[in-house]
Amino acid sequence: MAHGPEFSVEDTHSFLEAENMDISRTSLGLGWRRAFMSVQREGPHKMHFRARSDVLVNVVNSKTVKGRITVDGQDYPIEGGPGTITIVPARKPFDLVLENTVDTTHLYIRRKVIDQVISSMFSEGKRDVEIKFCPATYDPVLEHLCSAVRLGLHEASRASAQYVDLMLHGVAAYLVRNYSAADLSTEGVAATLTERQVLRTREIIEARLADKITLADIACEFQLSSDHFGRLFKRASGVTLYQFIIRCRVDRARTMLAETAMPIVDIAAECGFADQVHLTRAFGRIVGTTPAAYRRSRRGS
Structure with missing residues (x-):
């Protein structure tokens, strides 16, 4: 089992306290230090969620989600079937109205995991890369990456926790590459065309x-x-x-x-x-x- 404190429920947006939440599985007790994951059937509900220090990836597993999310005073519709992804960056409060019942997975990733990936991708000194807010996009690649992390929910062992850590770096790299303003193409390549x-x-x-x-x-x-x-x-x-x-x-x-x-x-x-x-x-x-x-x-x- 990995040493150090687990990523606890208190570090999340407290979704587990929302109305109509039927939790089927979480990462509690599995020794996950760099992530928290929960699988549930949720909604309908309406809540305000205060800002957290880490990144949230919400995946629709089954059924069709319908609702809206308010970020920085602007409303965004959330509609879509399985594979629909909503990404909430670190330090971003939001209001959520979920109008129906839907099966979801919540994956929280420590900001320091994102920072480690940024350090490995970019030259020294580039540390200001931020994951963007993204409401209700269909991304089968990110869906499959999150599903791979979910495999770690089935076993409480050191090997399983290490597997999750490795998968989290893959998820973080994908988020930096596809959901940030970072331009990876400028790193380590020629300054001009031949x-x-x-x-x-x-x-x-x-x-x-x-x-x-x-x-x-x-x-x-x-x-x-x-x-x-x-x-x-x-x-x-x-x-x-x-x-x-x-x-x-x-x-x-x-x-x-x-x-x-x-x-x-x-x-x-x-x-x-x-x-x-x-x-x-x-x-x-x-x-x-x-x-x-x-x-x-x-x-x-």
Whole structure:
């Protein structure tokens, strides 16, 4: 059994004191120091919950939840079936109105577990990462992670408590990655794109000029977040990805104007412009003349 005080009921929001709570299992007596978990059928009820020092993850196990939660004076609906997740950050009081009966799991994670994960993910000195409030989102990955922690409720042993500690780090890492403002992509990676990556970016764009191209589409090719790729690309090329795409489209239009007799309106569509007017504006800004004038000049007329 793990040494040290357990994570007690007094450290939670006191859900167990709410009306219509039928508790089927808790982590009390299992030696959990870094988390508290309860499994219950709850509601309907209406309560105010004062701020606590740790993070709460509420998972709907079965039935459909219906209610609302008030945080920082703003009401948020809570509706959804199994797998619906609500996350309450540390130091955040709230009011909850639960309108029906629903089966849930409550998982509290010590803030110091979050801090340990942050320390392992980020360079030294980055300690201000906060988990965000999130009402009623469907997240099957987080649901399965919480279900894995629930396995530890069935055995009071040192091995089981150690298993729970390991799983909690996984849950905490997932929360930091997906429910905080942290940008993991900036940690431990290159400060700019290589020349080959810039060339590859152009290849991808030119292969899809007639289609809608988004920053997310290109970033995915390099397994980077959109924001991080956008910063790296501008640092490497001196222009934003959007500006670069427009230049690629104008370059293709120049070639087609000089080498084909295709109508300008068709060239605009072929190069991914919304219409001929869009092409003309971009062409004039980059080339300094109109598509028609450019075609005449290239043909010597």
